[in-house]
Amino acid sequence: MDIEIEKFRPVTQCKAINNAKTDPTRYNSSYANATVTLYGIKSAREAAEKARLEDIATHEANISNIEFNKAQRIKITELMTAAGIPSTYKIPDPKSRARFPKMLVKSAGYYEDFMRNSAVADGFEYATTQYENIIGKLKKQEDALNLANASMKVEQEKEKARRSDNILLLKLIIKYSLPDDSSWGDVLEHLLDQDKYLKLAYSMYRVRSNWNDGCDPVDSALGEFDNQEYTGENDLEISKCVSRAINNFHDDRDGRIFRDCQWNYSDLYSLVDHELYVDYNLIIDKSPQLLY
Numbered sequence: 001m002d003i004e005i006e007k008f009r010p011v012t013q014c015k016a017i018n019n020a021k022t023d024p025t026r027y028n029s030s031y032a033n034a035t036v037t038l039y040g041i042k043s044a045r046e047a048a049e050k051a052r053l054e055d056i057a058t059h060e061a062n063i064s065n066i067e068f069n070k071a072q073r074i075k076i077t078e079l080m081t082a083a084g085i086p087s088t089y090k091i092p093d094p095k096s097r098a099r100f101p102k103m104l105v106k107s108a109g110y111y112e113d114f115m116r117n118s119a120v121a122d123g124f125e126y127a128t129t130q131y132e133n134i135i136g137k138l139k140k141q142e143d144a145l146n147l148a149n150a151s152m153k154v155e156q157e158k159e160k161a162r163r164s165d166n167i168l169l170l171k172l173i174i175k176y177s178l179p180d181d182s183s184w185g186d187v188l189e190h191l192l193d194q195d196k197y198l199k200l201a202y203s204m205y206r207v208r209s210n211w212n213d214g215c216d217p218v219d220s221a222l223g224e225f226d227n228q229e230y231t232g233e234n235d236l237e238i239s240k241c242v243s244r245a246i247n248n249f250h251d252d253r254d255g256r257i258f259r260d261c262q263w264n265y266s267d268l269y270s271l272v273d274h275e276l277y278v279d280y281n282l283i284i285d286k287s288p289q290l291l292y
Contacts, residue, residue, distance in 0.1 A: 211255030
């Protein structure tokens with residue numbers, strides 16, 4: 001048998017990803033700081049990508065040598081087989097206490113020499129798995145950080161809005177000389193007491209929005225309206241119109257009557273003092289539940 005044997009060729013292992021600086025905490029200014037940051041994640045990803053390119057380049061350079069070494073192993077195995085030397089042999093299991101111990105299959109010595117002296121793999125598959133796991137972990141860390149930052153931003157915006165609302169409320173409290181601990185509802189009650197049109201319109205709108213509990217708020221507001229002196233040229237007509245609407249409500253049980261009557265809440269709002277109405281809308285905007 002004419003078999004040409006050559007020296008095995010070197011194969012470089014793909015270890016760049018294993019040696020890369022892919023822990024995001026290693027990019028902190030202090031090693032004692034184990035906090036994961038977006039900067040650390042970005043830097044770790046860049047290191048992983050760079051290492052991946054190195055491992056790919058190493059693997060591509062190895063391919064021809066790996067194929068050569070595989071072919072050499074086959075040639076040597078064929079040569080040894082031709083010489084009557086098998087690739088495996090059997091020995092009794094030294095750990096067995098049986099009378100007839102089981103036999104263990106061992107690789108021939110030359111085959112073990114293969115493993116020590118000729119490489120037919122460069123660890124590229126393992127390096128690929130490492131790279132994918134690292135990138136996947138960094139992605140999860142990045143998503144978690146972005147979610148946390150978004151939640152923090154939302155809370156900061158809420159706190160900013162609360163501070164802004166508190167300042168607006170304080171301005172109204174000072175403007176109307178109300179107690180320091182007054183709420184939006186307290187300020188609203190004060191405004192309603194300042195303008196009979198506003199109070200009547202407000203009660204009509206509330207019943208229009210939810211008439212499950214009847215129209216007592218409108219009835220009460222109309223009573224206060226009638227107890228005051230009629231100062232507007234349409235006050236009597238307003239009283240009669242709302243009174244009819246209340247009677248119709250009792251018949252039909254439909255709060256939309258206060259939207260559709262001649263002197264509805266929109267018409268009454270138009271009679272409210274402008275500055276008072278602006279402050280009223282500000283209160284409703286900041287505390288809309290007061291309308292229901």
